[in-house]
Amino acid sequence: MFRWRNNTSHDQENDSVQHESKINELKAAIGPLSGRSLQYCTDACFRRYLDARNWNVDKAKKMLEETIRWRSAYKPEEICWHEVAVEGETGKIYRANFHDRQGRTVLILRPGMQNTKSIDNQMRHLTYLIENAVLNLPESQEQMAWLIDFTGLSISNTPPIKSARDTVNILQNHYPERLAVAFLYNPPRIFEAFWKIVKYFLDAKTFQKVKFVYPKDNDSVDLMRSYFDDENLPTELGGKATLKYDHEEFSRSMIEDDEKAAAFWGFDRKLQQAANPKPVDSASPAS
Helix, strand or coil, X not given: CHHHHHHHHHHHHHHHHHHHXXXXXXXXXXXXCCHHHHHHCCHHHHHHHHHHCCCCHHHHHHHHHHHHXXXXXXXXXXXXXXXXXXXXXXXXXXXXXXXXXXXXXXXXXXXXXXXXXXHHHHHHHHHHHHHHHHHCCCCCCCCEEEEEECCCCCHHHCCCHHHHHHHHHHXXXXXXXXXXXXXXXXXXXXXXXXXXHHHHHCCHHXXXXXXXXXXXXXXXXXXXXXXXXXXXCEHHHCCCECCCCCHHHHHHHHHHHHHHHHHHHCCCHHHHHHHCCCCCCCCCECC
16 A cells, blocks of 8 residues: 555656656747746746646647737737627626635626627626636636526527637637636537537547536535535525626626736736727627
8 A cells, every 4th residue: 555655646746756857848939028928927827737738748838928928919918898898788797706615716608698789799898807717716726617507598609619619719728727617507409509519529538527407416416516615606506695787886896806907917907098099889689
């Protein structure tokens, strides 16, 4: 027994040494960085990209380089709430005011509350909230949890496949290993056909993180409860909490976080807002 434990400990030490070596190898492969790219590419960042590509340095390098180019062009850290607030009016995606049992940030997604038509604007809103979720992670955590509530979903407001594909692309390719788990609570039958297509967009690691929960399936309910306290979960997701999305209150919280993000990334939010005034009509209402 002692020998087994000792070997296990030795294996873990070897893995740690090998991982550190891979991180250094990836750093060297990426080469010198500056500005926000340097700030973004921490050791933890290198580790996430390597983990996402099963510690293959070449594949991780390609993935990270694509993200660096994407962040340089898209500037997700500069998106501020006033640019995407119209997308959030119905609370179709918002950061919950509770954490999971591991202290992770929680995003609640409600596809049945879709209120706009522009997929580009919807993706900008999603990206903003992913950045916000990461910004609000405790120091001991690198991942977030997603809770997907299908209340109100119908044939008329089921997301288009492009929306799902773009969501997966952003999450998998530019925020690798940021998702710990995604619980899909009691999806309706109309979602089944949608899922048969969407699941092929997911890589193996992400696919394993997607969990379906049905109120009459005790095993799936118990799994979700192993992640969340019943007292925090809203009743729509099988919990005991009564949560009502308050757009004005959430907006105030996001505006405060915008200042926190600006301080973290080192830019002047007021100058940025002057250069990017609030859009008059950034998205067309959904029919």
